[in-house]
Amino acid sequence: MTDTPYLVVDTTRLDRNLQAVGDQARRTGVDLRPHAKTHKTTELARRQIDSGAVGLTVATIGEAEAFAAAGFTDLFITYPLWVTEHKGARLRALAQHSALRLAVDSIAGAQRMAAEVSRSDVEVLVEVDSGQHRTGVVPESAGEVAAAARDAGLDVIGVFTFPGHGYGPGDARSDAARQEVAALAEAADRLRSVGIEPRVRSGGSTPTVEFAGDSGVLTEIRPGVYPFYDAQQIELGVCGFDDVALTAVSSVVHRDGHRVVLDAGSKIIGADRPAWASGHGRVLDEPDARIVGLSEHHAVVEYPLSAVVPELGATVRVIPNHVCTAVNLVDELVVDEARSGGAADRWPVIARGANS
Amino acid sequence: MTDTPYLVVDTTRLDRNLQAVGDQARRTGVDLRPHAKTHKTTELARRQIDSGAVGLTVATIGEAEAFAAAGFTDLFITYPLWVTEHKGARLRALAQHSALRLAVDSIAGAQRMAAEVSRSDVEVLVEVDSGQHRTGVVPESAGEVAAAARDAGLDVIGVFTFPGHGYGPGDARSDAARQEVAALAEAADRLRSVGIEPRVRSGGSTPTVEFAGDSGVLTEIRPGVYPFYDAQQIELGVCGFDDVALTAVSSVVHRDGHRVVLDAGSKIIGADRPAWASGHGRVLDEPDARIVGLSEHHAVVEYPLSAVVPELGATVRVIPNHVCTAVNLVDELVVDEARSGGAADRWPVIARGANS
Numbered sequence: 001m002t003d004t005p006y007l008v009v010d011t012t013r014l015d016r017n018l019q020a021v022g023d024q025a026r027r028t029g030v031d032l033r034p035h036a037k038t039h040k041t042t043e044l045a046r047r048q049i050d051s052g053a054v055g056l057t058v059a060t061i062g063e064a065e066a067f068a069a070a071g072f073t074d075l076f077i078t079y080p081l082w083v084t085e086h087k088g089a090r091l092r093a094l095a096q097h098s099a100l101r102l103a104v105d106s107i108a109g110a111q112r113m114a115a116e117v118s119r120s121d122v123e124v125l126v127e128v129d130s131g132q133h134r135t136g137v138v139p140e141s142a143g144e145v146a147a148a149a150r151d152a153g154l155d156v157i158g159v160f161t162f163p164g165h166g167y168g169p170g171d172a173r174s175d176a177a178r179q180e181v182a183a184l185a186e187a188a189d190r191l192r193s194v195g196i197e198p199r200v201r202s203g204g205s206t207p208t209v210e211f212a213g214d215s216g217v218l219t220e221i222r223p224g225v226y227p228f229y230d231a232q233q234i235e236l237g238v239c240g241f242d243d244v245a246l247t248a249v250s251s252v253v254h255r256d257g258h259r260v261v262l263d264a265g266s267k268i269i270g271a272d273r274p275a276w277a278s279g280h281g282r283v284l285d286e287p288d289a290r291i292v293g294l295s296e297h298h299a300v301v302e303y304p305l306s307a308v309v310p311e312l313g314a315t316v317r318v319i320p321n322h323v324c325t326a327v328n329l330v331d332e333l334v335v336d337e338a339r340s341g342g343a344a345d346r347w348p349v350i351a352r353g354a355n356s
Numbered sequence: 357m358t359d360t361p362y363l364v365v366d367t368t369r370l371d372r373n374l375q376a377v378g379d380q381a382r383r384t385g386v387d388l389r390p391h392a393k394t395h396k397t398t399e400l401a402r403r404q405i406d407s408g409a410v411g412l413t414v415a416t417i418g419e420a421e422a423f424a425a426a427g428f429t430d431l432f433i434t435y436p437l438w439v440t441e442h443k444g445a446r447l448r449a450l451a452q453h454s455a456l457r458l459a460v461d462s463i464a465g466a467q468r469m470a471a472e473v474s475r476s477d478v479e480v481l482v483e484v485d486s487g488q489h490r491t492g493v494v495p496e497s498a499g500e501v502a503a504a505a506r507d508a509g510l511d512v513i514g515v516f517t518f519p520g521h522g523y524g525p526g527d528a529r530s531d532a533a534r535q536e537v538a539a540l541a542e543a544a545d546r547l548r549s550v551g552i553e554p555r556v557r558s559g560g561s562t563p564t565v566e567f568a569g570d571s572g573v574l575t576e577i578r579p580g581v582y583p584f585y586d587a588q589q590i591e592l593g594v595c596g597f598d599d600v601a602l603t604a605v606s607s608v609v610h611r612d613g614h615r616v617v618l619d620a621g622s623k624i625i626g627a628d629r630p631a632w633a634s635g636h637g638r639v640l641d642e643p644d645a646r647i648v649g650l651s652e653h654h655a656v657v658e659y660p661l662s663a664v665v666p667e668l669g670a671t672v673r674v675i676p677n678h679v680c681t682a683v684n685l686v687d688e689l690v691v692d693e694a695r696s697g698g699a700a701d702r703w704p705v706i707a708r709g710a711n712s
Contacts, residue, residue: 001442003417003712037652059653061359079619079653080609082669086357105610108668134654135610135617164651253436254461254491261491263435267684268711271627295520296393296680297415297435297711298490312464313438324652328623328685330709353686355624355653356359 004251005264008334013245021226022051033057035224038324040351042070057222061090062354068098076101080135088116095121103127105136107148114152124154130183132164139183143190158200159187166208169276177211185217207236230323231282247284247317252310258303264318265297270325284317360607361620364690369601377582378407389413391580394680396707398426413578417446418710424454432457436491444472451477459483461492463504470508480510486539488520495539499546514556515543522564525632533567541573563592586679587638603673608666614659620674621653626681640673
């Protein structure tokens with residue numbers, strides 16, 4: 001017996017999503033290296049490898065350690081780590097048993113990294129800013145950083161970017177995908193101009209991946225959210241309600257006309273809410289309902305006048321806005337509950353809170 | 357050695373904050389029953405009891421179970437639980453060793469509760485909506501719900517509210533505190549009118565508590581955030597930077613003029629951001645800096661032109677917008693690190709993810 005709220009996975013939808021993106025990667029001839037921060041589970045990583053992924057992407061050393069311990073030994077940490085002595089020791093330990101790729105986006109960062117790890121330990125990619133303006137160098141500076149990394153003793157194998165500005169309404173997705181291709185092409189040329197062959201040219205992202213596959217520039221894609229999808233992806237037009245493979249099972253605890261309060265709050269679905277979102281998540285079985293308020297243990301939902309409003313105590317499945325932060329809030333995912341007859345499988349979240 | 361990002365507590369500030377609110381409760385003659393969801397640690401709950409708290413407030417049965425197991429046996433679950441059979445069994449088990457108070461805000465909810473627990477197990481308070489419009493009945497309906505709960509066999513001892521609409525700019529705090537007092541007074545009268553003495557009249561909340569103490573209406577206050585404070589409380593005018601007792605220690609991983617990126621993202625400081633907030637959190641040592649962007653492992657900070665911008669690899673302490681969701685993201689809090697000479701104490705977060 002699991003009391004609400006909790007997160008459930010539908011593996012029929014999950015496997016369909018994995019297959020679709022795996023097929024797309026094969027069709028366009030790019031490597032698929034999915035971002036494992038989304039799910040943080042051994043079982044799902046295994047299914048990704050089985051559906052054609054060449055390895056995993058992670059965000060932190062801690063995530064890399066968790067997946068390496070689970071047997072996944074081809075890992076790309078897509079983050080411009082400032083490699084302290086302690087982080088250096090952790091990376092060297094990881095590199096003994098894993099093929100490890102790291103990111104640099106500054107000369108100082110590359111030199112610090114080179115003081116801790118060597119070309120026999122890791123491969124290095126230069127992070128490029130394709131328009132999100134978070135981390136990464138402008139494409140025109142990629143050659144300079146790559147040369148500094150090489151001159152410090154590192155093995156530079158390419159460039160990567162995350163087109164996070166594709167998370168937006170209107171043409172944001174296709175615009176960002178175009179900028180991603182242009183930035184990686186420019187950065188690759190800059191590496192060549194300093195004598196480095198950019199054999200890996202790696203890009204994002206669930207919202208942009210359908211636009212970026214055929215350019216001939218990218219050699220690798222790193223989508224994260226696509227196994228589960230979420231309310232953001234619905235509202236960006238990336239998927240439909242029928243594609244969503246993870247929901248929060250919640251109970252109605254308050255009911256007042258067409259307004260109900262559910263026990264799925266920000267401590268289970270996460271508080272992410274971009275300005276363009278219609279609310280704090282969506283309701284799986286009622287596309288016209290809106291989550292108009294969210295606190296730690298309350299989601300306030302307004303149902304349309306035409307809807308049948310669920311009764312007190314009824315079960316409602318909520319789609320988180322951002323599935324990556326929802327998964328990080330639980331110790332396990334309940335799997336195929338509806339089909340299990342009360343004996344649902346559970347997938348442990350192995351890298352929960354692995355922020356460093 | 358702890359790698360960034362991680363959460364640290366300053367116990368000098370913490371104890372000062374505990375003392376101040378403890379003193380205020382004594383001065384105004386109300387019971388202090390702090391909300392333990394904020395910190396979820398045995399050590400802090402012990403300090404709250406030692407500074408005068410009569411018991412603890414919690415949000416979920418799981419939090420109550422965690423604190424009961426840690427020896428705290430006077431617990432108020434301020435949530436209108438829909439008491440399923442399984443939740444009923446958990447409540448009865450809790451009630452064997454703890455004084456337990458529960459919340460109702462509907463006749464159906466009270467009857468469901470009464471099917472699972474009896475007046476020998478628990479005491480019951482009616483939740484009143486004082487203007488937040490989340491859960492709770494309008495004050496005028498409190499007598500009706502209280503009478504139904506009594507008639508179902510429950511022991512109704514009073515009324516409570518959470519004036520969450522006090523989280524707002526301008527006069528929101530004092531306005532909400534006034535409405536809180538008025539709502540509890542009206543609800544108490546309605547209980548008396550059905551022959552129930554409302555001996556407990558319990559109110560919120562860190563932002564409103566300074567306005568609500570002297571009315572003679574409230575017998576109890578339940579602030580949560582006050583041990584640590586956070587960026588929301590700074591921006592509401594409740595506290596200053598010097599009062600903040602919990603921060604996220606982070607590293608600069610990217611630097612571009614007056615813009616830096618820190619490794620403290622939404623997976624350690626939380627994604628809470630009310631519309632009136634100036635950003636996604638604040639920087640402890642630079643009040644004029646603003647966190648203009650936040651993703652899972654990145655905080656994008658803009659420093660003022662006059663500021664000394666921290667170098668790559670430097671340590672920056674970030675104040676979360678909402679400390680309750682930040683604490684729920686980690687397994688332990690690092691205590692008094694600066695004074696510990698490398699041997700900091702750690703407080704386990706005992707009810708992390710205890711959402712049900």
